Amino acid sequence: MRAGRNGSRDRELVRFVGRHAVVTVEQVMAMMGAGRTASYRRVAACIEMGLLERLALLRDEPPVLRATRDGLNYAGLGLPVASVTPGLVRHDLRCVDVAILAGNHYGHGRVLTEREFTWREQTEGERIASVEVAPAYNGRLPKTHRADLAIQGDGGLIAVEVELTPKAPSRLEGLVRAWCRARLQGGRRGPLSLRAGKHPASGGAGSREGEGRGEHRDQGRAAMSAFSVNIADELVERIAQRADELLAQQSGERVEDGWLRGAEKIAAYIDSPRSRVYALVSARRIPVHRDGSALIARRSELDQWLLRGGGLRP
Numbered sequence: 001m002r003a004g005r006n007g008s009r010d011r012e013l014v015r016f017v018g019r020h021a022v023v024t025v026e027q028v029m030a031m032m033g034a035g036r037t038a039s040y041r042r043v044a045a046c047i048e049m050g051l052l053e054r055l056a057l058l059r060d061e062p063p064v065l066r067a068t069r070d071g072l073n074y075a076g077l078g079l080p081v082a083s084v085t086p087g088l089v090r091h092d093l094r095c096v097d098v099a100i101l102a103g104n105h106y107g108h109g110r111v112l113t114e115r116e117f118t119w120r121e122q123t124e125g126e127r128i129a130s131v132e133v134a135p136a137y138n139g140r141l142p143k144t145h146r147a148d149l150a151i152q153g154d155g156g157l158i159a160v161e162v163e164l165t166p167k168a169p170s171r172l173e174g175l176v177r178a179w180c181r182a183r184l185q186g187g188r189r190g191p192l193s194l195r196a197g198k199h200p201a202s203g204g205a206g207s208r209e210g211e212g213r214g215e216h217r218d219q220g221r222a223a224m225s226a227f228s229v230n231i232a233d234e235l236v237e238r239i240a241q242r243a244d245e246l247l248a249q250q251s252g253e254r255v256e257d258g259w260l261r262g263a264e265k266i267a268a269y270i271d272s273p274r275s276r277v278y279a280l281v282s283a284r285r286i287p288v289h290r291d292g293s294a295l296i297a298r299r300s301e302l303d304q305w306l307l308r309g310g311g312l313r314p
Contacts, residue, residue: 013042014051015075018067019113020099021082021092022055025065025303030100037271040306046071047307054307057086062303064089079119095148095162102151102160112150129159131178145178260297269302286310 009032016031017023029039043065046052051071054063069081084092095114103111117128129150134143147159159179167175260266263281266288267274277295280286287301287310 009042010046010049010051011075014046014067014071015077017052017065018072018075018077018079018082019116020096021115022057022064022066022084022089023096024062024093025307027093027096027100028065035271036269037306040303041309044307044309048309051075055084057084057089062300063307064093079115082115091148091162091164094164098160098162099149102149106151106153110152112152114146114148117150118146129157131159131175133174133178145175258299260299260302261291261294263295266295266297266302269297269299270306 013028013032016028025036025039025043028034028043029036032039034042043052047054050068051074052065053068055066056063064084066082066084067075067077072079072081099111099113112129114129117130120126121128121130127144130144130146132143133145148162149160151158151160161175260269263274263277266286267277270277277286277288281288281295286297287305288295288297290296
């Protein structure tokens with residue numbers, strides 16, 4: 001295995017992927033601030049070196065990226081290779097979106113992914129961002145719940161819950177009570193609930209949890225008010241906007257499955273001049289079609305072409 005010409009950027013990319021279960025190339029672009037062609041080239045190089053691998057988990061969905069064992073070692077992460085379940089991929093990707101937003105606000109070094117703090121909890125034997133939701137009984141171990149992300153804020157740890165679908169009120173109440181107990185017993189700060197979807201009771205994405213109910217109502221209220229998160233409205237608004245985009249995609253308005261019409265739009269999509277597109281078309285080295293005299297291309301086909309290294313000059 002040899003590093004690319006820009007080893008530090010390769011390591012940064014592989015480290016980003018390895019900290020999460022899976023990521024998309026679009027998330028790589030957002031995290032690293034790189035253009036589409038540059039990102040696909042770097043991803044393709046890391047795949048060729050055996051640092052990353054592509055997984056086609058969902059039908060009619062673009063493949064996702066996962067760090068290999070060699071990649072995790074290369075990035076200096078002491079984590080195992082992520083176990084990926086197709087039914088949880090959408091939730092995993094939404095957690096990546098929220099982690100990027102939170103990192104832009106707090107600093108990426110302050111954001112812990114579930115993989116990171118779970119591994120630390122298992123190796124260090126101390127809870128970081130998990131709470132007991134059911135006590136041990138009849139010889140069974142206590143049931144625990146882990147946050148989706150954790151933020152190392154100035155006032156303590158902030159536990160982040162990312163919800164794609166509404167939870168039953170009793171389930172929410174149980175989680176709130178558990179975090180309240182953790183706050184009172186361990187001095188933690190949190191949680192902040194960030195939703196990538198609307199909840200009937202909350203009125204929209206990005207809303208914060210209300211106070212707990214039940215026999216310890218007063219204690220729950222005091223605890224919730226004690227650790228309410230002071231987060232910038234701008235970040236909440238950005239999360240809400242991103243949630244709306246995700247809802248639109250889930251409703252079938254998938255941008256990446258659409259068509260690009262004209263050499264100029266195709267060139268902009270692959271970050272190349274228009275003359276380069278014409279040269280690639282002439283050499284039959286780019287997946288385009290014709291609608292009369294106009295060039296058209298499907299975004300998903302261009303993505304696959306870039307990932308295979310099609311944007312590289314011979």
